[in-house]
Amino acid sequence: MGLIPDNVIDEVLTRADIESVVNRYVLLKRQGTNLWGLCPFHSEKTASFSVNPSKGIYKCFGCGKGGNAINFIMEIEHLSYPEAIRHLGALYGVEIPETGYSGDSVQKEAKNRVKDILKEAAKFYYKSFNDPEIGRPAREYASKRGLSKQTLDHFGIGYCPMGRPFLYDILKEKGYKDDELLNSGIFKPSLKNNKPYDLFRGRLMFPIFDSFGTIIAFGGRALGDEKPKYLNSPDSIVYNKQNHLYAMNFARKEQSTQLIVVEGYMDAIAMHAAGFKNTVAALGTSFTDSQLKLCSRHAKDEIIFFFDADNAGQKAALRAIKMMMDYLKKLTGINIRIRIAKVPDGKDPDEYIKTNGAEKFKEVVRNALYVEDYLLERAKEDNTDPETGVLDRGRYQEDICKYGSWMTDEIKMSRMAGVAAPLLGATQQAVMSQMQRYQQIEDKKQEQQDTRALERERREEIGRRNSASEFEDYPDPEEPVEVGEQSSKVPEFRKVNDSATKEEIDLFAYALSLGSALSDTKNIDKTDIIRPDDFSGDTIRELVRIFLNIFDGRNETLFARMSDYFSRLTINGMPAEDVMLKAVDAADKCGNVKIKSDMYLALLCKVRTAVINREEERLMNMRANADSSEKSKIDEVMRRLSDYKLSLQNKIGEL
């Protein structure tokens, strides 16, 4: 199935210790064996988010989220499982083999086909742009915009011709099918005969890359006054505009402590050409949550935003600032400064650089305002009558208290209050208290929102867990669990048996708690290692099977590895990680390995006795309807079972 190999995942989990992974986002304090901090996944004022370094896991007792370092990255960065492994691999220097990027090979194949199409398209656009005849109008436009040959080549800018040759014909010749072409997002079916046609005819073409430099979409700029001025590929199987920033593939290579964020990709290109290679651009829409997260992941010290000077741009600015501040409030471990730059005279960065040069523009970047200063200025400007210069004090108070409540720390808030107080004819303390009240109201609202969202998520999650399809993702299951009939086409609704007795859970927990000691034959015989057959429910059997697959007698990341699977399943209708964590914590309390081994063996005997009891009951029922030869066979089996049960009881006695 092409999964990332187990030993690579182990390596990632060993190097990317949970404490340092979480510490990048959350400020943690040690208390006992665990570390505690404010949960980054829900709003809270007292820490209920814990990290257990020895088990390699995190758990929030407020919202219930938990797992290992990979799960944490998946959750906080909105990445898929393989993406999260890759992300950690890059941070902690573990090389992840290219094979098996995705568990779903059909989907992966379709994605690769689309990426190949986009690559072919980029080549074609580039060739057309540089063709002496075909590309002339595009080249004329580019030179009018002041784009140098070097810049054009660097960004792979091309041209989609108005007439022949058609990209469609070229791709068809290379063997791509119509539906693959439509999947790529750069073709549209014609209304006449459904035949795909080039979406971008007559436009200057900008390849849009992901952070790693793969082409995932295109933007097309009209050469004249045609509408729309900018046309972008729609979202596709390889592209979701909400999750990408233009030029991030170049900006991330800069390793700059600062990231500059602009609204349009023409601005980004102009800034790169002027030497600001740490610039990225949004992709046609206002900033999204995941774009801001992407920014904070790639900016070490500060993010400088440029917003358009028009009304829409200024509205977008407030929205983005609020989102960014909310995000930073939750991530107490991230300390990024937010600054807002203003281009003089309401110009675009592109225009300004062209008229005033790169040196002058450096000043604009340097003069970017700290977020609190920007908001102070905004509140004053927005509420001052441009004719009379009179400040509307009521509205100013509203705005300033609202903006103050967005601040991530008290110093910023107090600074804002200090500047606003004289304008309001109030004391700094009074303004500050009002800001704090706003913050409390806002926090409560946020908390309620979070709680509702979490409850919904939780319900969906429990429904998703234990669906039969989950089992299909497991690494080399020797004997896959047979669940339900094969006919069902909606696996989400197929339920597996997730029941487990208290003794079964405890037994499994002691095995997990013993870890490497389980393979120490001084205390525990080889035949006394748990087997899937010892357990009655599908889920716990499957978990034990996975445990035995991973367990090699010295695996340090055993619990972290298992928590991956726990997080997808339920036991007795409860999240499996909750059930197992509680049981393992209890087992851990028993510090002495000898005593722990004895407890384990006693539980094993009890559980195995229960298996025999169930088997005996089944045989008794069979015996009732059996003929005499069958009866004697059954009796023989029952005698053997009875002997075995006796030996188990003796064993318990010896402990």
Ligand SMILES: [Zn+2]
């Ligand atoms: Zn939480």
